[in-house]
Amino acid sequence: MHNNAMVGYSLILAASALVPGALFAGLYGDIPNATHAWAVHDTNRPKPSRVTINEKGVPSDAIVLFDGTKESFEKNWCDGNGGPAKWIVNDDGTFSCGTGFKFGECRTREEFGDCQLHIEYKHPADITSIGGGAQMRGNSGVFLMGPKYGYEVQVLESYFTCKELDGTPEFVQNYADGQAGAVYAENPPLVNPQRKPGEWQVYDIVFHQPVWKGSQLTHPGSITVFFNGVLVQDHWEMEGQTTHCRRRPLAPHPAKGPLSLQDHGCPVSFRNIWLRPLASRWDNLTHSDMSADPEKVMAERRATAAKLYAKIADPKAATADNVKALAEVVSYADEGAYAADFRNALEAYRAKPGDAKEVKSVNDALNVLVRGKVIPESAKIANPK
Numbered sequence: 001m002h003n004n005a006m007v008g009y010s011l012i013l014a015a016s017a018l019v020p021g022a023l024f025a026g027l028y029g030d031i032p033n034a035t036h037a038w039a040v041h042d043t044n045r046p047k048p049s050r051v052t053i054n055e056k057g058v059p060s061d062a063i064v065l066f067d068g069t070k071e072s073f074e075k076n077w078c079d080g081n082g083g084p085a086k087w088i089v090n091d092d093g094t095f096s097c098g099t100g101f102k103f104g105e106c107r108t109r110e111e112f113g114d115c116q117l118h119i120e121y122k123h124p125a126d127i128t129s130i131g132g133g134a135q136m137r138g139n140s141g142v143f144l145m146g147p148k149y150g151y152e153v154q155v156l157e158s159y160f161t162c163k164e165l166d167g168t169p170e171f172v173q174n175y176a177d178g179q180a181g182a183v184y185a186e187n188p189p190l191v192n193p194q195r196k197p198g199e200w201q202v203y204d205i206v207f208h209q210p211v212w213k214g215s216q217l218t219h220p221g222s223i224t225v226f227f228n229g230v231l232v233q234d235h236w237e238m239e240g241q242t243t244h245c246r247r248r249p250l251a252p253h254p255a256k257g258p259l260s261l262q263d264h265g266c267p268v269s270f271r272n273i274w275l276r277p278l279a280s281r282w283d284n285l286t287h288s289d290m291s292a293d294p295e296k297v298m299a300e301r302r303a304t305a306a307k308l309y310a311k312i313a314d315p316k317a318a319t320a321d322n323v324k325a326l327a328e329v330v331s332y333a334d335e336g337a338y339a340a341d342f343r344n345a346l347e348a349y350r351a352k353p354g355d356a357k358e359v360k361s362v363n364d365a366l367n368v369l370v371r372g373k374v375i376p377e378s379a380k381i382a383n384p385k
């Protein structure tokens, strides 16, 4: 379409191919293309919605999964069968699992997919290994999408099981891919920022589940973990569903699952749990080289073109402002009445241009279309002598 549109332009060459970028509303950055519905720096692009943060640090668009009350616990959490969770709600705004494997899974009633999760946990200050070994020192786990499909960020007492304390009397031998902050059995935390037992530990997790097209894996998904504010999982792309001892390859599963906390027979308490569901980058069908659908991109571009065109009082008028406004319209959709009006207005303006300053402002807009290969360089306006 663009090549045809270029035919018929008179070969009037602008004095300079490069016009210093003067800022103006409208056409400015590189124009929309097959995978980007908006231009660079596009003022037509929808603005992010505002999120406020309350005095507890909870974003206004978060789902609060535990606010410290029994009501909140009972409303949001259940056991593995949907019945009342057996974990204990304490008077200090926390809930706990105890010893003996008697408590069972504690999972959210609501199910989630990709998310940002904030969760805090604490081990007893006088923690001991229940039955021996590092894996029985405060073991629990944050299972994203539930234990069945299992992406576990490990919860453990790892202050005394970290490499740096090797040789101290309190040191307990452990495997790195099973310590606190690990993607269990897959990737150890980058560093160990855990505080001593008895102090609160904080996980801020960003989780994106694997993306499948049928049985074809498009992306393995990723887990990012900040542990007490320190990055310990740096966009780790999952290799499998986490499990003990074995490598369990990724496999398709439902798009949503519960957030689940593990009963590993060890005492551990939780508080301040909130989650923000996130859209996957692969859900972005109008603005992404990786996932855009050209038909949806074009539909969005046409919608923007229609809105901008409707603002022009007289699309036939050969004024500089009109040429610029129509140039912006055709940057979204160079077709039909938009294309005809733009090219007619441009030719009429070329026959009767304004002063040098005005011509420069028109050429600034036309330059963006030249960069986008909508029009040839020769379509620009010659500078007035």
Ligand code: MG
Pocket (backbone or CB within 6 Å): 139, 140, 141, 152, 154, 155, 262, 264
């Ligand atoms: Mg665990």
